[in-house]
Amino acid sequence: MRLQEAFSAAVLDSQQPCPRGLVSRNGHVESRFAVYRNNVQKGLINALAFSYPVVARLVGEYFFQEMARLFIKKSPPDSPIMSTYGVRFADFIGDFEPARSLPYLADTARLERLCVAAYHAADAWAVDPQVLARMLKVPESLGQLHLQLHPGVATLDSPYAVADLWAAHQNEELSQGLDLSLPQSTVVLRYGLSVEVFAVRPGYTAFIRHLQSGHALGPAAEHALHVDPYFDLSQALALLITHDAITDLSPAPEISP
């Protein structure tokens, strides 16, 4: 057990010496171990760079590598599934002193994590709009209607315009005049096989989170209106319906005749 602990600690920290007890078939055990260690770390750094391309682009390759190396030491993977590695990267960035000058960096990482999660979210099929339309015949039950959303649907409220920042980095040419100091709410979802990111009014994210936490349509809409007096329920529903994001309805019992 001690050997394994020493080995895994040494693999993740280049400052540590080669663990005792290793043997090598070819060459010096120290240099063989150094190669192995480098491969492990580089693999994890690449996994992070792949999940957080905008963060990597914002800080540059060298900064990102060193930041990722420190993160790996602190939060080694606890699962072999590399697409889920780095769930705590955004929090780490938020506490990372050298990144203090980019206060929006942590939320940018949060947005990228939501995109990865949406991409890998389980499949779910949209409710037929005709079923939704049938609900219109019993308008008094609509307030109690529960909408199940696609598992890839996620929200982020940031004091920075990270959705605009993210969008600007999806193309080679960067748009001018990005005002990052504006707060921005974002909805992330997967439509078909593509992950889509929407900059929205704060009422949308409040509405979606309320639906996700099990509130019915009526209370969720009222909550959203409380958060954002300009909340437009019709547009918020249209966003969800047109992107196949409503996957199930659970009507209140009094609907049945």
Place this chain on the structure above:
Amino acid sequence: MNNKTTRTFSAAALALALGSALTVAALPAQAAGDMEKCFGVALKGQNDCAAGAGTTCAGTSKTDYQGDAWKLVPKGTCDKTASHTSSTGFGQLAAFTAKS
């Protein structure tokens, strides 16, 4: 129901919102034949979709007549609709950069 403010949704308001959302959702299928995407003619926040690289989102354009935001218009009318930002003076069928 007695002391609620006006910031609630009545059954009728919910039905109206859902109904118009369903109408919007049904739109592109019907629109494909006789509508076209027209860039540079939507007023701020009134675009149907595509504002800013990546964020394809209705109602997010930041300026009037934004060149990368489009609105569905009846076919054939796009290049007859005035656009202050367009080099032709009218809407265009593809995204463009506003003239300076």
